[in-house]
Amino acid sequence: MNLRRLLALVRKEYFQIIRDPSSILIAVVLPVLLIFIFAYAVSMDVNEIRIGIVLEDSSPEAQSLARSFMNTKYFSVSTAHDRRVFERDLMAGHLRGVVVIPQNFAKLLNTDTKGAPLQVITDGSEPNTANFVENYSKGVWQIWLAQRHDTEGINLMVPLRMETRIWYNPEIESRNFLLPGALALIMTLIGTLLTALVISREWERGTMEALLSTSITRGELILGKLIPYFALGMLSLFLSFLSIVFLFSVPFRGSAFLFFGVGAVFLLTALGLGLLISTTARNQFVACQLAFLLAFMPSLMLSGFIFEINSMPAAIRLLCHVIPAKYFISCLQSLFLVGTIPAILLPNVLLMLLMSLVFFILTYRKTRKKIE
Numbered sequence: 465m466n467l468r469r470l471l472a473l474v475r476k477e478y479f480q481i482i483r484d485p486s487s488i489l490i491a492v493v494l495p496v497l498l499i500f501i502f503a504y505a506v507s508m509d510v511n512e513i514r515i516g517i518v519l520e521d522s523s524p525e526a527q528s529l530a531r532s533f534m535n536t537k538y539f540s541v542s543t544a545h546d547r548r549v550f551e552r553d554l555m556a557g558h559l560r561g562v563v564v565i566p567q568n569f570a571k572l573l574n575t576d577t578k579g580a581p582l583q584v585i586t587d588g589s590e591p592n593t594a595n596f597v598e599n600y601s602k603g604v605w606q607i608w609l610a611q612r613h614d615t616e617g618i619n620l621m622v623p624l625r626m627e628t629r630i631w632y633n634p635e636i637e638s639r640n641f642l643l644p645g646a647l648a649l650i651m652t653l654i655g656t657l658l659t660a661l662v663i664s665r666e667w668e669r670g671t672m673e674a675l676l677s678t679s680i681t682r683g684e685l686i687l688g689k690l691i692p693y694f695a696l697g698m699l700s701l702f703l704s705f706l707s708i709v710f711l712f713s714v715p716f717r718g719s720a721f722l723f724f725g726v727g728a729v730f731l732l733t734a735l736g737l738g739l740l741i742s743t744t745a746r747n748q749f750v751a752c753q754l755a756f757l758l759a760f761m762p763s764l765m766l767s768g769f770i771f772e773i774n775s776m777p778a779a780i781r782l783l784c785h786v787i788p789a790k791y792f793i794s795c796l797q798s799l800f801l802v803g804t805i806p807a808i809l810l811p812n813v814l815l816m817l818l819m820s821l822v823f824f825i826l827t828y829r830k831t832r833k834k835i836e
Contacts (some may be wrong), residue, residue, distance in 0.1 A: 468740025479692075489659065491697065503712050512537070513535070513539055513561070514539075516559050516561055520564065520569075526565045526613075527592070529565060532611075547564055561585065561594070582605060640714050644708070647704055647796060648730070650736060651697070652754070653760045655738060656759040658696060658738060660751040661748050662689050664745050682832075717802060718798065719799070719830075726767055730791075733819050736819075736823030736824045736827065737758065740823050766790070769793055794812050
């Protein structure tokens, strides 16, 4: 290892970054753009679900229950006195559910020991939304019964009142866990793309042959490509962090120093995978496709960001353990929503370091100073 040759190669790579706008776009523009997309276009919060309320009973109790549905932010309500009015809208997808308050609702509510029936019809073509309609309707019903008990002194049919306390994300704001998870996807994509395109670009432009004709070693070649893009990736991490915390007000309860330390470790893993891809792909199109196939898609599907890992089949759960983003997301969720928890951070960081070491060893073994 010759420090002078290494510094010369790093300097040459920095000049290449400045001359090539694509690297700046990937490291600076792409992360901010993706964060805005995840913040505004991707949301698991369900508000203003369109439903219909069928008032077959016109009693004050039925009217009061209908107003409870109208006053919640989760529903956008239309009312009618016949369920057939809503059948066409439900079939066309204009409504996601229909709540039927039946005849004799008030009479059954006050006299029947089993309580009054309330029918909820949902659109099963979208199962998640159907579950939301069902659960939110149950919530409105329970709150209405509780308010009726408090204001009128009428005994509840349900003897137990459940009180829920939600820790770490009390508003259940999906943005608070989507953006930290999206940060792992963004750093996976950026880190892998930056280095995957580097060497393949050299082969396409014919400059790799000139580089291989020098006395530079394999280690110097790998480090010379790694160091500039590591600095560029850390800049991307810093800009993403500022956007998430200050633009979108996502709470950050951990240590900023540890955040950037964990991010640096994960960035090494992503850059190592990108370098490994670049040793086999000699054109940028193939390198880009491999980066999406081997890095971004597994991180999206198998990291626990969107789909719960424990609900997957056993074979897929085993495969999830080799996805670096899984461990980074675990660290990010702790640092953003919970705080600095060493029992969570330490094992995940060690596993990411191990993976990055494996990627760099494989890259070193596959890098050859000859034209094949």
